[in-house]
Amino acid sequence: MAAAASADDDGPGALIEALxxxxxxxxxSAQRMAWHLLQRDRAAALRLAQALSDALDSVHHCQRxxxxxxxxxxxxxxxxxxxxxxxxxxxxxxxxSVMERTGGFQGHYFxxxxxxxxxDGLGVEGIALDPLLARCADGAVREVILATSFTAEGEATAxxxxxVLQARGIGVTRLARGVPVGSELEYVDLSTLAHALGxxxxxx
Amino acid sequence: MAAAASADDDGPGALIEALxxxxxxxxxSAQRMAWHLLQRDRAAALRLAQALSDALDSVHHCQRxxxxxxxxxxxxxxxxxxxxxxxxxxxxxxxxSVMERTGGFQGHYFxxxxxxxxxDGLGVEGIALDPLLARCADGAVREVILATSFTAEGEATAxxxxxVLQARGIGVTRLARGVPVGSELEYVDLSTLAHALGxxxxxx
Ligand SMILES: [Zn+2]
Ligand SMILES: [Zn+2]
Numbered sequence: 001m002a003a004a005a006s007a008d009d010d011g012p013g014a015l016i017e018a019l020x021x022x023x024x025x026x027x028x029s030a031q032r033m034a035w036h037l038l039q040r041d042r043a044a045a046l047r048l049a050q051a052l053s054d055a056l057d058s059v060h061h062c063q064r065x066x067x068x069x070x071x072x073x074x075x076x077x078x079x080x081x082x083x084x085x086x087x088x089x090x091x092x093x094x095x096x097s098v099m100e101r102t103g104g105f106q107g108h109y110f111x112x113x114x115x116x117x118x119x120d121g122l123g124v125e126g127i128a129l130d131p132l133l134a135r136c137a138d139g140a141v142r143e144v145i146l147a148t149s150f151t152a153e154g155e156a157t158a159x160x161x162x163x164v165l166q167a168r169g170i171g172v173t174r175l176a177r178g179v180p181v182g183s184e185l186e187y188v189d190l191s192t193l194a195h196a197l198g199x200x201x202x203x204x
Numbered sequence: 205m206a207a208a209a210s211a212d213d214d215g216p217g218a219l220i221e222a223l224x225x226x227x228x229x230x231x232x233s234a235q236r237m238a239w240h241l242l243q244r245d246r247a248a249a250l251r252l253a254q255a256l257s258d259a260l261d262s263v264h265h266c267q268r269x270x271x272x273x274x275x276x277x278x279x280x281x282x283x284x285x286x287x288x289x290x291x292x293x294x295x296x297x298x299x300x301s302v303m304e305r306t307g308g309f310q311g312h313y314f315x316x317x318x319x320x321x322x323x324d325g326l327g328v329e330g331i332a333l334d335p336l337l338a339r340c341a342d343g344a345v346r347e348v349i350l351a352t353s354f355t356a357e358g359e360a361t362a363x364x365x366x367x368v369l370q371a372r373g374i375g376v377t378r379l380a381r382g383v384p385v386g387s388e389l390e391y392v393d394l395s396t397l398a399h400a401l402g403x404x405x406x407x408x
């Protein structure tokens with residue numbers, strides 16, 4: 001009987017394993033997290049268990065824009081004071097949030113919940129392409145602004161989406177290259193992002 | 205209505221908040237973790253929720269050594285092939301685990317589940333002192349080996365425990381100072397730790 005193994009199996013081993021599934025969490029971090037939750041903050045452990053169950057039960061994709069919401073339509077999609085002719089396509093809810101914080105956009109959004117990664121063999125099946133095409137066919141959208149990241153993967157995503165949308169006669173623009181090449185959109189400062197939005201140009 | 209706030213409240217905001225309670229997890233990490241769990245690996249989210257609930261329900265402290273266990277006594281405490289005269293006092297289950305992996309110790313353990321931090325005003329109420337004293341009074345323990353970390357806090361813990369135990373006539377030793385000063389025990393290489401165990405000396 002290996003004592004270390006039995007000590008692990010006998011205690012919070014399953015919790016440590018489950019924590020390792022979190023992105024960026026290795027064996028040692030998971031062990032520290034489990035210790036903290038069981039020894040120092042059991043209330044936080046209970047809140048996390050409940051928040052996970054609740055989110056799995058109640059948080060799903062908005063039927064119009066594909067972001068996370070607890071309703072059929074998210075708050076932004078329900079807001080009819082926004083411009084229905086402009087649709088800004090972003091990779092993630094975090095990117096939607098940073099665009100909103102620029103204060104420079106009054107249209108609607110569509111969240112891909114992913115991006116193409118040709119080098120990893122991740123194609124359009126990894127993003128919500130069909131829902132995006134359906135969204136663009138609502139008769140109100142005049143311009144789709146591609147606001148994917150200016151990384152290799154974000155650019156590939158913009159290229160493919162641009163071609164598909166233009167083939168359907170939809171006007172497509174891309175954020176201006178004020179965004180430093182190689183950056184994740186989420187990390188760009190807000191004024192740079194606001195300029196890039198103002199300088200958007202027709203897709204080449 | 206602030207759109208960014210409503211977008212947060214409408215989605216996995218409670219999950220993101222709950223994830224931020226994990227040690228070392230900031231706002232951006234929590235957002236990425238929530239996205240990963242809801243978009244990429246819902247099975248992992250379910251496993252984590254269940255592991256948390258299960259650990260809260262089933263994992264508690266061993267009645268003899270204070271480590272985590274699902275039983276009244278942990279596997280090490282139930283193992284009567286080990287030497288009952290030696291008791292090694294460690295700060296955490298992680299430290300117990302690394303001591304076991306040296307293969308150099310055949311006695312029993314006691315897990316403080318914390319350490320003194322005089323600068324933070326954390327005194328003996330933060331560690332399992334009374335259970336340790338009860339454990340040492342079993343009539344079998346001849347030597348208590350203090351294997352707390354060689355940090356300021358670990359040394360302070362060893363000093364206080366040493367005084368209390370010696371006042372009760374119990375023989376107390378400390379790991380040899382082969383352990384580099386300023387290190388966390390958990391990060392020490394196993395052979396250094398094995399030497400330090402072999403060279404343990406009476407408390408000054
Ligand atoms: Zn929506
Ligand atoms: Zn035990």
